[in-house]
Amino acid sequence: MIRRAAEITFQFDGDEFTAFDGETISAALLRSGQKNIRSAPTGAPRGMFCGMGVCQECVVEVDGKKTEACRKKVKAGLIVRKATYV
Amino acid sequence: MYDVIVIGAGPAGVNAAIEADNLGYSVLIIDEQGSAGGQVWRNKSSSIIDAPKTETSIKGNALRDALMSSNVSVKYEARVWHIEKCDTIWNIHIENDVLTSKNLIIATGAYERIIPIPGWTLPGVIGLAGATALFKEHMMVPGHKTVVAGSGPLLFYVANEIERLGGTVEAIVSLNSRFDWLKSLLIMITQPILLWQGFKWVTAFYKKTIWQSAPIKFEGADHIELVKIKKVDDDWKPIGKEQILEADSVCYGQGLIPAIEASRLAGAEHHYDETLGGWVPTIDDMGRTSIEGLFVCGDNAGILGALAAPIRGKNAAQAINKNGVVYDIGKFERFGKAMTALSIPRAGLLNLIDTDTDVCRCEGVTRKEIEHEIITGAQSPNAIKSGTRCGMGPCGGRFCADAQAMINEHVTGKTREDIGLPTARPPLRPMPMDQITEELNYDDLPIPGVSPL
Amino acid sequence: MTNTYDIAIIGGGIMGCGAALRIKEGGMDPVVIDQGDIGQGASGVNAGTLSMQIKRVKLMPYAIKGHHEWQLMGEKVGFKKTGGLTLAFNDREAELLQERMTMKRDAGADITFVNPKKVEEIEPHLAKKIVAASFCPDDGYANSSLSGQYYRGRLTDENIDTIERFQVSEININSNGYEISSGDQVIKATRILIACGGLTKHVAAMLGEDLPIRARINTVSVTERAPRIMNGVIGHATGLLTMKQKDNGTVLIGGGWQGKGTPEEGRGAINPETLLPNLQLAQFAVPTLSKVRVVRSWTGFEANVPDFYPLAGRLGEKDNAYILGCVRGGYTIGPYISKLMGDLILGREPEMPLFDPNRVFNEDKLI
Ligand SMILES: Cc1cc2nc3c(=O)[nH]c(=O)nc-3n(C[C@H](O)[C@H](O)[C@H](O)COP(=O)(O)OP(=O)(O)OC[C@H]3O[C@@H](n4cnc5c(N)ncnc54)[C@H](O)[C@@H]3O)c2cc1C
Ligand code: FES
Numbered sequence: 001m002i003r004r005a006a007e008i009t010f011q012f013d014g015d016e017f018t019a020f021d022g023e024t025i026s027a028a029l030l031r032s033g034q035k036n037i038r039s040a041p042t043g044a045p046r047g048m049f050c051g052m053g054v055c056q057e058c059v060v061e062v063d064g065k066k067t068e069a070c071r072k073k074v075k076a077g078l079i080v081r082k083a084t085y086v
Numbered sequence: 087m088y089d090v091i092v093i094g095a096g097p098a099g100v101n102a103a104i105e106a107d108n109l110g111y112s113v114l115i116i117d118e119q120g121s122a123g124g125q126v127w128r129n130k131s132s133s134i135i136d137a138p139k140t141e142t143s144i145k146g147n148a149l150r151d152a153l154m155s156s157n158v159s160v161k162y163e164a165r166v167w168h169i170e171k172c173d174t175i176w177n178i179h180i181e182n183d184v185l186t187s188k189n190l191i192i193a194t195g196a197y198e199r200i201i202p203i204p205g206w207t208l209p210g211v212i213g214l215a216g217a218t219a220l221f222k223e224h225m226m227v228p229g230h231k232t233v234v235a236g237s238g239p240l241l242f243y244v245a246n247e248i249e250r251l252g253g254t255v256e257a258i259v260s261l262n263s264r265f266d267w268l269k270s271l272l273i274m275i276t277q278p279i280l281l282w283q284g285f286k287w288v289t290a291f292y293k294k295t296i297w298q299s300a301p302i303k304f305e306g307a308d309h310i311e312l313v314k315i316k317k318v319d320d321d322w323k324p325i326g327k328e329q330i331l332e333a334d335s336v337c338y339g340q341g342l343i344p345a346i347e348a349s350r351l352a353g354a355e356h357h358y359d360e361t362l363g364g365w366v367p368t369i370d371d372m373g374r375t376s377i378e379g380l381f382v383c384g385d386n387a388g389i390l391g392a393l394a395a396p397i398r399g400k401n402a403a404q405a406i407n408k409n410g411v412v413y414d415i416g417k418f419e420r421f422g423k424a425m426t427a428l429s430i431p432r433a434g435l436l437n438l439i440d441t442d443t444d445v446c447r448c449e450g451v452t453r454k455e456i457e458h459e460i461i462t463g464a465q466s467p468n469a470i471k472s473g474t475r476c477g478m479g480p481c482g483g484r485f486c487a488d489a490q491a492m493i494n495e496h497v498t499g500k501t502r503e504d505i506g507l508p509t510a511r512p513p514l515r516p517m518p519m520d521q522i523t524e525e526l527n528y529d530d531l532p533i534p535g536v537s538p539l
Numbered sequence: 540m541t542n543t544y545d546i547a548i549i550g551g552g553i554m555g556c557g558a559a560l561r562i563k564e565g566g567m568d569p570v571v572i573d574q575g576d577i578g579q580g581a582s583g584v585n586a587g588t589l590s591m592q593i594k595r596v597k598l599m600p601y602a603i604k605g606h607h608e609w610q611l612m613g614e615k616v617g618f619k620k621t622g623g624l625t626l627a628f629n630d631r632e633a634e635l636l637q638e639r640m641t642m643k644r645d646a647g648a649d650i651t652f653v654n655p656k657k658v659e660e661i662e663p664h665l666a667k668k669i670v671a672a673s674f675c676p677d678d679g680y681a682n683s684s685l686s687g688q689y690y691r692g693r694l695t696d697e698n699i700d701t702i703e704r705f706q707v708s709e710i711n712i713n714s715n716g717y718e719i720s721s722g723d724q725v726i727k728a729t730r731i732l733i734a735c736g737g738l739t740k741h742v743a744a745m746l747g748e749d750l751p752i753r754a755r756i757n758t759v760s761v762t763e764r765a766p767r768i769m770n771g772v773i774g775h776a777t778g779l780l781t782m783k784q785k786d787n788g789t790v791l792i793g794g795g796w797q798g799k800g801t802p803e804e805g806r807g808a809i810n811p812e813t814l815l816p817n818l819q820l821a822q823f824a825v826p827t828l829s830k831v832r833v834v835r836s837w838t839g840f841e842a843n844v845p846d847f848y849p850l851a852g853r854l855g856e857k858d859n860a861y862i863l864g865c866v867r868g869g870y871t872i873g874p875y876i877s878k879l880m881g882d883l884i885l886g887r888e889p890e891m892p893l894f895d896p897n898r899v900f901n902e903d904k905l906i
Contacts, residue, residue: 002225003136022132027224035209035309035335041764041787042450045308047209049447049485051216052125053118054197056448056480056516056763057207065518065830066763070219071118073131085764086788168811170799179811463691463701469576472583473688480763480834509806511837516763519818520829526819528628534813537778537795537867538847539596539639 008076012037012060019074026051026058026069037069038083059083088114088159090406091178091187093166093348096124097392098384099193100149101399103158106191109403114159114185116178118515121162122150124195124384125215126392128222142222161185167513167522169352174379176352179512181521189379191402192349196342196363196385199429200236202445202453202489203438205304206338214240214339218247227253229335233313235259235301236339238429242287244337245294256333258295259315261322261340262428273424276417277393300324301338302438310336323434341429343488344386350510353377358502360430361423362388364488365507372405372412373398381405390415390422431488436496439489446486448479456490460497467491467508477508480516544570544700546884547719547728549707549742552582553873554863554880555734556690561881563697570726571694572719574706578687580736584839585870586759586793587617587683588781590772591648591675592625592640594868595847599646600891601872608874609681616681616689621783623678623772624653624661626669626824632776633671639776640673650675664768664827671776678772680783680791683870702726710745716859730859730884734877737802737840739850739864748855751900755843755866756798756807758814760836764788768827780820790831792821795867798838807838841866845900851880851893862896 005021012029019028026048029037036045038059049057051070058069061081069080089111092103100122103115115122121129127146130137137143153160161180168179169190176190198213200206212220212228214236220226227248233256234245245255267288274281288295296315302324303314313331316324343364346356354375355368366388373381383402384395397415404410439445441454451474459473467490470476476490477483483490487508494505513522546562548555551573559569571577589609594602609618625640627633637652644650653674658665661674694701705726711718716729735742740752769784780794796817800807814836822829842864844850849865849872863880865872879889 001136001138002134005133005135020133022134023224024131027131027220027226030220030228031226037209040207040447040450042444044207044450045209046207046447047309048212049216050197050213051219052197053515054481055485059480063830066516066832070216084766086767086784086786168809170808170811177811184811459688462688463695463703464576464687465703466576466579468579468583469687472579472684472686475684478684478835480832482834509837511835512809513833513836516832516834518830518832519762519822522833523815523819523822523829526816526823528823531820532816533777533779534797536635537593539642 008074010074010076010078010080012080013082021076022073024070025060025072025074025080028074029069041085088112088185088187090189090191090403091116091176091185092191092193093178094124094193094195094384095119095122095160096193096195096384096395097127097149098395098399099124099191100153101396102191102193102383102403104152104156105400105403106406107156107158109407111406114161114187116161116164116166116180116185118165119162122153122160125219128219130225131223134225137225165515165517166348167515167517169348171353171377171379176379182524189381189406190352191381191383192352192386193382193384193399194345194348194386196345196389197484198339199341199343199431199488200339200485201435201438202443203301203303204440204443205306207444207447208304208306208310209308210306210310210334211304211336211338214244214337215342217244217337221247221251225251227251228337229333230254231256231333232335232337233257233259233331233333234337235313237261238341239284239425240339242284242291245291246287255291255294257331258291259299259301260295260297261300261318263298266428270424270428273420277421300438302328304336310334319434321434322432323437340431341426342385342389344388346386347482347510347514349375349380349382349386350507351512351514352380354380354382356507359388361426363426372410373402374405389426390419391425394418394422431492436492439493445489445493446476446479448481449475451476453493456493457497460494465494465498466506470494471508483508542727543715544568544726544728546730546732547572547717547726548732548734549719550734550736551577551690551701551703552580552734552736553686553690553870554865554877555732556694557874557877558732558734558863558881558884559699560693560697561878562884563699565881565885565887567885570700570702570728572702572705572707572726574704576687576703577691577694577701581839581841582686582870582873583683584759584837585683585757586781586791587680587870588772588783588793589680589871590623590678590774590781592623592643592650592673592678592774593778593781594643594648594871596642596646597848598868598872599643599648601875602868603647605872605875606677612689612874616685618679618681620677620679621771622661622674622676623774624658625673625774625776626665627671627776628668629670636671636673636776648675649677662770662773664825666824666826680772682785707742707745712746730861732861732863732880732884733854734863736864737842739842739862741803743854743862746854746857746860750850750896751844752842752864754802755841756800756838757793757841758796758798758809758817758836758838759791759793760814760818760833762790762831763834765790765831768825773824775820775824780817780824782821782825790828792817794820800838802840807840809836809838841869849876849894850896851876852883852895854896
C-alpha cells in the first residue's frame with residue numbers, strides 16, 4: 001500500500017486543485033487530468049514533457065517567475081498561473 | 087576550496103564522491119535535485135509517506151546511506167550555471183555562490199532522444215524517462231490508458247511500472263523487432279537477473295507489443311487522444327497501412343543522449359560515437375578528459391547505463407591520481423552498449439519527421455525551415471540556429487539538436503562529426519536573474535571606464 | 540581554384556560582405572573567404588543596437604548613414620526603429636549625459652532631453668530612480684542573428700563566390716598579386732581586403748604588418764520570452780548598458796562588459812565578474828527583469844585600436860592591400876563604411892573620409 005501525505009489545495013490559472021503535500025506542481029496537475037498547462041509561442045498547448053527540468057515545457061508562473069512545474073513543490077494555498085508572454 | 091567537486095549525484099557521481107573521499111580528498115557533491123539518486127535511483131517525493139520497497143528504493147536508499155555515512159559534503163537543489171577554470175582552480179557557479187576545487191568530476195547523466203513527429207508537442211505525450219520520474223518520485227501513472235512507444239529497454243520497464251502502479255497499457259509500440267532483442271540476448275546472459283526480469287516483462291506484455299512499428303502522428307485537441315502508427319522496415323522507415331490506437335497518454339522516446347553541456351562548457355574535447363549515444367567527451371579508460379583536472383563518469387561520458395555507472399564513478403575518482411587503480415567494467419560495458427545499440431537511430435527515422443513538424447519545440451521551427459536554411463548555405467549548427475532560431479529557446483537545443491543534425495546529415499551528406507555542435511554557452515539552465523545576482527548597491531557598480539566620446 | 544579574382548576579401552562579416560557587394564556592383568570580381576560561416580563572427584553575435592546615442596561624436600555622420608542602410612534592409616534583418624532612452628541615475632551621470640548628448644546632437648543626431656514624467660510615459664517599467672534622461676526617436680535595433688542569412692543571400696544573388704570554412708594561414712605576395720592559402724588550398728587574387736574582425740591583427744601579420752589592435756571581448760545576454768517590459772532601446776549614460784525587448788519577448792542585454800579569452804585561442808568566454816554587474820545594472824534600470832530568466836550569455840570579439848576609431852584604408856605601403864575593421868558601433872556603421880571601402884578599392888572617391896590604418900594612434904587624435 002502506498003501512503004501519501006495529507007491533501008492540500010492550490011490554485012492554477014484561477015481554479016482550485018488538490019495535491020498531496022510535497023509533490024510537484026506538474027504531478028498534482030497531471031493527477032487531476034490537467035495536462036495542458038502552457039501555451040507555446042505558436043499558441044499550441046503544452047504540458048509536462050521531460051519530467052526532469054530540462055525541456056522547459058512545463059513552465060508556469062509562481063510569484064511572477066517562470067518556474068518548472070516538474071521541479072517546484074506545491075504548498076497549501078500556492079497560486080500558480082499560466083506563463084505569460086508578449 | 088575542495089580537492090574535488092562532483093557535479094551530479096546519480097550512481098556515477100555519488101560513487102565518484104565516495105571513492106574520492108576514501109582516497110582522502112575533501113569532496114563536495116552538487117545536484118539540482120533535492121536528494122541523491124539521479125534519474126535512475128531518483129528519490130521519492132515527500133508526499134509519499136510509505137510505500138512497498140522496490141529495486142529503485144532499495145538501491146537508491148543504499149546509495150544515499152553510503153553518501154551520508156561518508157565525509158562528502160553535499161549541496162542539493164543547487165543548479166550549476168557556469169563552469170570555468172582559472173589557472174588550476176575550478177570555479178563552479180551556482181545560484182548566488184561560487185564553489186572552488188582543484189579537480190572537477192562531471193556526472194550529469196543523460197536526457198532523452200525524442201524523434202519529432204506530428205503532434206509530439208501535445209500535452210500528455212511525455213518522454214519515457216520523464217515517465218520513470220513520475221513513477222519513482224510520485225508513484226503515479228501518466229494517465230488511464232497509455233501507449234508506450236519508441237525503442238530500447240525502457241519501453242518494457244515503463245509498461246511494467248504503469249501496470250504495477252494501477253494504470254493500463256494500451257500497447258507497446260516498439261521500433262525494435264523481436265530479432266533485435268534476440269541479438270542482445272546473448273549479451274544479456276552476462277546479467278542473469280536482468281535477463282530474467284526482462285524476460286518476465288517481455289512475456290507479460292508480449293500480446294500488447296506491436297513490434298517493428300512506430301507512431302507516425304499524435305492527435306488530439308488540447309491533449310493526446312489518438313496515436314497513429316505504422317510498421318517500419320529494417321531501416322525504421324514507416325511502411326504499410328496506418329493503425330489507430332486510443333490513448334489519453336503516451337510515453338515516447340528513442341534512447342538516451344549524453345548530457346555533455348557541462349563538459350563542453352568546461353572546455354573538454356568531444357567526439358561523436360553513435361554506440362555511446364552521440365557526442366561524448368574524449369576520455370581514457372578512467373574518465374580523464376583533454377583538460378587537466380577534469381574528469382567525467384556515468385552516462386554523460388557515453389550511455390552505458392546504471393550498472394556501469396558506479397564503477398565509472400570510482401574510476402573517475404581514481405583517475406585524479408596518475409597511478410590510480412582501474413576497476414574493470416568490461417561486462418557492464420558490453421551490456422550497456424548492447425542496450426544502447428537498440429536505440430541507435432536508423433536512417434528511416436527521418437521519414438517520421440514530417441516537413442511541417444516543429445523540430446524545435448521551444449521556438450516552433452519546422453523541418454522544412456531547417457532544410458531551407460541548410461540548402462541556402464547555412465550548414466553549421468551555429469549558422470542554422472542563427473538563421474532559424476532552432477535551438478535558441480530555453481531548453482538550449484537539448485531536444486532539437488539531434489534531429490537538426492539528422493536532417494543536416496541527410497541534406498548535406500556530411501558526417502555528424504563534420505557537422506559539429508553549436509558553441510557551448512552558459513547558463514547551463516535558464517537562471518532567474520535575481521538568483522545569480524545580488525541586489526545592486528549602485529555606488530558599488532564596478533565602472534570599468536566610460537565609453538569613449 | 541585556378542581563377543584569379545580581382546580581390547580576395549578575407550572575413551565574411553558585415554564589413555567583408557558589404558565591401559564585396561559594393562565592389563561587385565562596381566564591376567570587379569570579388570571572393571569572400573571565411574574560416575567559419577558567413578556572418579557568424581561579431582556581425583552575427585552582437586547586440587544589434589542601432590543607437591545614435593551610443594555612437595561617437597566624430598562617427599555620427601557615418602552612423603546616420605549606416606542607420607539608413609539598415610532601414611533599407613528592413614524586415615530581412617529584423618530592423619526596428621523604436622526610439623531609445625539613455626538614463627542617468629546620479630548627478631555625475633546626469634552631467635555626463637548632458638555634456639555628451641549635447642555634442643552628439645550638435646553632430647546631427649536627433650537627441651532631446653526628457654523629464655522623468657516623460658520617461659515614465661515612454662517606459663513605464665523603468666525604475667523610478669532616474670535623475671536625467673535623453674531620448675532619440677531614431678534609435679532601434681536589428682537582429683544580428685540574421686546577418687549570416689541575409690548576407691549569404693545577397694552574395695548568392697549577386698553571384699559573388701564565397702568560400703566558407705577556409706582558415707587563411709598564409710598570404711604570399713608575387714608579381715601577379717596575392718596567394719592566400721589554407722593548408723594546401725590556395726586562392727589567387729590581384730587585391731586583398733582584410734576584414735577579419737577580432738582577428739584582423741593576426742591576419743595582417745601574415746603580410747608583415749603590425750597593427751596596434753587589441754581585441755575587445757564584448758558580452759551579450761538574452762532572456763527567455765517575457766511579457767512586454769520595454770518598448771524601445773534603453774541605455775545608460777556611461778554606455779555600460781544597452782537593452783531592448785524583441786517582438787518575441789526576449790530581452791537582449793549588452794553594454795560592452797568584457798569577457799575572457801583572445802580571438803587567436805577561439806571563441807572566448809563570459810567572465811562572471813563582469814557578466815553579473817551587467818545583469819545587476821539591467822535589473823536596477825528595469826526591476827521587473829529580476830524575475831526573468833537568462834537563457835544564454837555569450838561573447839564576441841572586436842578589433843580595438845588605441846583611439847577607438849575604425850581602420851579603413853590601405854594596409855601599410857603595400858599595393859592593392861586594404862584593411863577594414865571597426866570597434867564600438869561597427870554593426871551600425873558597417874553597411875555604410877564597407878561601401879566607402881568598396882569605393883576606395885574601385886578607385887572612386889569615397890563620399891566621406893576613411894580612417895587611415897597607418898595613422899599615428901594617439902589616444903584622442905581624431906576628437
Ligand atoms: C558582443 C558584441 C556586441 C556588439 N554590439 C554592437 C551593437 O549593439 N551595435 C553596434 O553597432 N555594434 C556592436 N558591436 C560591434 C559590431 O558587431 C562589429 O563592429 C562588426 O560586426 C564588425 O564586423 P566585421 O565584419 O569587421 O567583423 P566580424 O563579423 O567578426 O567578421 C570577421 C570575419 O573574419 C573571419 N576570419 C577571421 N580570421 C580569418 C582567417 N584567418 N581566415 C578566414 N576568415 C577569417 C571570421 O570568421 C569572421 O567571420 C558589437 C560587437 C560584439 C562583439
Ligand atoms: S517537464 Fe521538462 S522541464 Fe519540466
